[in-house]
Amino acid sequence: MPQMPESRRRMSLIALNNLSVRHGGNTVLSGVSLTIEPGEIVTVVGPNGSGKSTLLRSVIGAQKPARGTVTRAPGLRIGYVPQKLHIDPTLPLTVRRFLSLPQRVSDARAAEALEQAGAGDLAARQMSGLSGGQFQRVLLARALLCNPQLLILDEATQGLDQPGSAAFYQRIEKVRQELGCAVLMVSHELHVVMAASDRVICLNGHVCCEGAPEHVASAPEYRALFGTGTQGALALYRHEHNHSHDHDCAHGNGHDHPHEAAE
Amino acid sequence: MTFLDDFLIRAALAGIGVALAAAPLGCFVVWRRMAYFGDATAHASILGVALALSFDVSVFAGVLATALAMATTVSALAGRGYAMDTLLGVLAHSSLAFGLVAVSFLQGVRIDLMAYLFGDILAVGRADLAVIWGGEALVLALLWWRWSALLTATLNPDLAHAAGIDPRREQMVLTIALALVVAVAIKVVGVLLIAAMLLIPAAAARPFAATPERMAAIAALLGMLSATGGLQLAFALDTPAGPSIVCLAAALFAASSLTGLLLHRRRG
Numbered sequence: 461m462p463q464m465p466e467s468r469r470r471m472s473l474i475a476l477n478n479l480s481v482r483h484g485g486n487t488v489l490s491g492v493s494l495t496i497e498p499g500e501i502v503t504v505v506g507p508n509g510s511g512k513s514t515l516l517r518s519v520i521g522a523q524k525p526a527r528g529t530v531t532r533a534p535g536l537r538i539g540y541v542p543q544k545l546h547i548d549p550t551l552p553l554t555v556r557r558f559l560s561l562p563q564r565v566s567d568a569r570a571a572e573a574l575e576q577a578g579a580g581d582l583a584a585r586q587m588s589g590l591s592g593g594q595f596q597r598v599l600l601a602r603a604l605l606c607n608p609q610l611l612i613l614d615e616a617t618q619g620l621d622q623p624g625s626a627a628f629y630q631r632i633e634k635v636r637q638e639l640g641c642a643v644l645m646v647s648h649e650l651h652v653v654m655a656a657s658d659r660v661i662c663l664n665g666h667v668c669c670e671g672a673p674e675h676v677a678s679a680p681e682y683r684a685l686f687g688t689g690t691q692g693a694l695a696l697y698r699h700e701h702n703h704s705h706d707h708d709c710a711h712g713n714g715h716d717h718p719h720e721a722a723e
Numbered sequence: 724m725t726f727l728d729d730f731l732i733r734a735a736l737a738g739i740g741v742a743l744a745a746a747p748l749g750c751f752v753v754w755r756r757m758a759y760f761g762d763a764t765a766h767a768s769i770l771g772v773a774l775a776l777s778f779d780v781s782v783f784a785g786v787l788a789t790a791l792a793m794a795t796t797v798s799a800l801a802g803r804g805y806a807m808d809t810l811l812g813v814l815a816h817s818s819l820a821f822g823l824v825a826v827s828f829l830q831g832v833r834i835d836l837m838a839y840l841f842g843d844i845l846a847v848g849r850a851d852l853a854v855i856w857g858g859e860a861l862v863l864a865l866l867w868w869r870w871s872a873l874l875t876a877t878l879n880p881d882l883a884h885a886a887g888i889d890p891r892r893e894q895m896v897l898t899i900a901l902a903l904v905v906a907v908a909i910k911v912v913g914v915l916l917i918a919a920m921l922l923i924p925a926a927a928a929r930p931f932a933a934t935p936e937r938m939a940a941i942a943a944l945l946g947m948l949s950a951t952g953g954l955q956l957a958f959a960l961d962t963p964a965g966p967s968i969v970c971l972a973a974a975l976f977a978a979s980s981l982t983g984l985l986l987h988r989r990r991g
Contacts, residue, residue, distance in 0.1 A: 520881065542882055551877070552933050553878075557934045
């Protein structure tokens with residue numbers, strides 16, 4: 461066990477140290493090190509196939525590292541909102557019952573979490589009958605049940621329109637203020653998500669660059685991945701234009717990455 | 724007359740026992756889209772019958788062992804190049820064929836193959852009954868114990884991981900339960916129709932259930948209704964018992980689907 465200052469060891473919720481993950485013969489992540497501190501919102505951006513979801517799955521323990529370590533703070537409570545959840549229509553499941561999986565929760569606690577997630581009126585509904593936005597809010601409510609210290613969201617707004625996802629991220633921000641939890645999220649909706657973040661990590665198999673949103677948006681590594689258009693979109697967003705725009709910014713439009721694939 | 728009553732009662736008890744555990748397990752088979760998995764496990768058990776007879780061990784033990792081996796093989800091979808349905812098709816039918824060939828090699832033992840393919844519920848003895856109820860109680864206990872974890876893993880493996888549940892372990896629990904049900908049900912409905920006892924009551928229960936628990940309970944009721952009603956049908960019409968049970972279950976499914984459709988229409 462490497463010696464760390466006492467304060468630091470107590471502080472970090474998650475510490476990834478030189479993490480490498482392989483799928484079959486492919487190296488998906490190599491040499492990723494990062495820490496998550498209490499209360500901060502960290503966003504991972506990166507093109508498709510850059511290992512974003514693999515990174516989150518490593519953090520929750522669903523993915524075994526090939527090398528390196530994942531250290532969680534002792535007794536860390538993680539609330540996880542998965543990328544998408546297909547519920548087979550043959551499985552009858554009310555929202556209320558879904559919240560009691562796997563741990564039974566009281567009606568009062570369930571109602572409170574649904575209220576926090578903006579899904580207060582959905583308890584009696586069937587999961588398979590919810591709209592995309594309602595479904596995401598229910599998933600959020602479920603993640604809030606354990607009173608998480610770290611909330612993890614994997615492309616949580618997939619399938620929502622832009623005002624819908626903007627509203628969802630505003631809700632995340634509000635939840636963070638209420639609960640004081642840290643948030644680790646992955647998104648390809650750069651303009652929406654970066655504006656709401658304290659720290660952005662640009663990932664493409666390894667950490668290309670990281671820092672404050674403005675810093676990352678102007679970093680050459682980031683621009684090489686996403687083009688320059690997104691910086692404008694970010695600035696636009698910073699001015700609180702959260703109605704729908706016809707964004708033409710590049711979402712990982714196939715620019716080659718300038719770095720050599722790290723080995 | 725007393726003798727007649729006795730074997731019918733034994734048969735009914737055997738049918739009820741199988742239906743009671745097969746139905747809730749069948750719900751998981753339906754939810755996880757494992758229907759072919761159940762088929763493959765069941766078909767492999769004819770090989771277990773042949774092996775048990777040639778090594779002179781109990782048929783129950785032989786079937787349980789091959790069913791378990793089959794289920795773990797499928798789990799291990801899943802996602803390695805072949806689509807799941809292809810893999811299951813290959814394994815299910817080839818193990819059935821190998822089983823049938825192996826049975827033909829058995830010399831000096833005359834076994835009634837039909838009894839294993841279609842079941843012989845009317846020949847259930849006291850010892851069989853003990854095995855059936857013991858096995859089903861074990862399956863029910865297993866499902867009861869793991870219920871929440873199984874449901875969570877069925878919803879989404881990552882969600883399970885985040886809650887500290889290992890989805891592969893839950894898959895293993897289901898695999899073992901499935902092997903147990905197959906091993907005890909072989910006498911009642913036979914190798915070819917075991918999957919029907921798993922699937923049909925669960926599918927028939929779906930339109931009337933709002934929660935997973937209710938679906939399992941309704942499926943168990945429908946399964947028991949099929950078992951006892953099917954036996955009476957078989958007795959009245961002089962038809963084979965195992966298939967009659969499945970026929971009644973299928974009729975219940977048809978009725979429930981129609982009702983569900985009408986309910987949906989009225990609501991929608």
